[in-house]
Amino acid sequence: MNKTWNNKAWFMVLPVLLIVAMNAVVPLMTVVNYSVQDTFGNNVFFFEGARWFREVLESERFHNALFRQFSYTFIILAIEIPLGVGIALAMPRSGVWASVCLVLMALPLLIPWNVVGAMWNIFALPDIGLLGYTINAMGIDYNFTSQPISAWITMVLMDVWHWTSLVVLLAYAGLRSIDDAYYQAARIDAASRWSVFRYIQLPKLKHVLTIAFLLRFMDSFMIYTEPFVLTGGGPGNSTTLLSIDLVKAGLGEFNLGIAASMSIIYFLMTLLVCWLFYTLTMQGEKE
Amino acid sequence: MDLSWMAWTWHTGLFFGFIACALTVMTVWEFARPGGAPRKGILGLDTTRGDRLFISLLGSAYIHLAWLGLVSAPLWGATIIAVLFGLAVFRWV
Numbered sequence: 001m002n003k004t005w006n007n008k009a010w011f012m013v014l015p016v017l018l019i020v021a022m023n024a025v026v027p028l029m030t031v032v033n034y035s036v037q038d039t040f041g042n043n044v045f046f047f048e049g050a051r052w053f054r055e056v057l058e059s060e061r062f063h064n065a066l067f068r069q070f071s072y073t074f075i076i077l078a079i080e081i082p083l084g085v086g087i088a089l090a091m092p093r094s095g096v097w098a099s100v101c102l103v104l105m106a107l108p109l110l111i112p113w114n115v116v117g118a119m120w121n122i123f124a125l126p127d128i129g130l131l132g133y134t135i136n137a138m139g140i141d142y143n144f145t146s147q148p149i150s151a152w153i154t155m156v157l158m159d160v161w162h163w164t165s166l167v168v169l170l171a172y173a174g175l176r177s178i179d180d181a182y183y184q185a186a187r188i189d190a191a192s193r194w195s196v197f198r199y200i201q202l203p204k205l206k207h208v209l210t211i212a213f214l215l216r217f218m219d220s221f222m223i224y225t226e227p228f229v230l231t232g233g234g235p236g237n238s239t240t241l242l243s244i245d246l247v248k249a250g251l252g253e254f255n256l257g258i259a260a261s262m263s264i265i266y267f268l269m270t271l272l273v274c275w276l277f278y279t280l281t282m283q284g285e286k287e
Numbered sequence: 288m289d290l291s292w293m294a295w296t297w298h299t300g301l302f303f304g305f306i307a308c309a310l311t312v313m314t315v316w317e318f319a320r321p322g323g324a325p326r327k328g329i330l331g332l333d334t335t336r337g338d339r340l341f342i343s344l345l346g347s348a349y350i351h352l353a354w355l356g357l358v359s360a361p362l363w364g365a366t367i368i369a370v371l372f373g374l375a376v377f378r379w380v
Binding site for chain 1: 291292293294295296298299302303332333341345348349352355356362
């Protein structure tokens with residue numbers, strides 16, 4: 001049957017569209033304009049064509065920042081997703097302790113990003129911070145302000161502390177929505193704990209885990225404040241992620257053309273990943 | 288309204304004009320010959336016309352970037368490939 005849909009309701013979306021146009025589309029257009037020009041200030045621009053894109057794509061600095069960004073995101077996801085699911089599985093199903101666990105889990109999520117960065121910065125300082133002092137007292141040489149490895153470990157620990165809760169809460173909600181009949185059937189079949197997880201819980205968690213994965217991917221891929229407050233991109237450039245490099249190029253060195261073309265490449269990468277995840281999730285739901 | 292802070296050039300103006308035209312053409316096309324229902328293409332994805340436009344544009348952006356990074360010839364080559372890619376997406380995806 002050919003049914004004609006009434007699309008007039010779309011006009012209700014117009015106000016949102018206008019707001020998005022003002023705060024996203026117009027600035028993005030400006031970035032595109034900057035990416036093909038050079039300036040020495042005073043709003044005077046010179047057309048440069050695709051020069052900045054070529055320079056960015058060929059620059060080792062960009063390759064390194066991109067590599068660090070992907071490594072960071074990969075490590076974060078490899079730790080937070082399994083850990084989050086594990087904690088959600090270990091949490092009580094009901095009662096007072098379930099509420100206590102949920103509140104405890106939600107706490108790190110309530111703390112602003114820059115506060116988390118500052119907190120961990122002081123916490124991990126080798127001379128006065130509790131974590132840094134304790135690690136050094138155990139005989140391990142640890143100083144995140146001068147050792148790249150220590151800086152990376154601190155940065156990853158900080159993110160795991162801050163964001164695993166999100167995965168836990170999503171996975172917990174997913175687990176609670178599984179009908180009890182599945183568990184009863186599993187008990188009748190004398191299924192092992194692992195089989196219950198593998199054939200009942202994991203398939204039922206597929207959608208929430210996709211959402212958790214997407215959220216954590218995007219957040220960690222675009223992260224700026226926490227690592228910036230913690231290490232400022234150092235020691236050297238060892239923790240300079242893509243976003244930190246972008247701000248350095250744009251606001252530190254005032255290379256508007258380079259920064260704009262980097263932004264567009266960065267934007268295209270996030271757009272591709274978002275589209276992939278969205279499409280896969282939607283296709284999965286249909287099946 | 289002073290838009291000098293946006294630093295427009297005719298090249299970027301043309302680019303955004305093209306995007307706006309593409310969206311307008313898609314709207315008019317949908318009104319004239321409704322056919323927005325999803326179909327399954329060679330990628331195994333259900334896509335509407337809008338999805339296919341999005342895939343074409345995103346793919347074109349990557350084709351241009353790959354050309355800039357790997358080939359030193361003028362960008363027109365990438366544009367021709369992108370147009371062919373867009374046509375293929377609308378036909379088969």
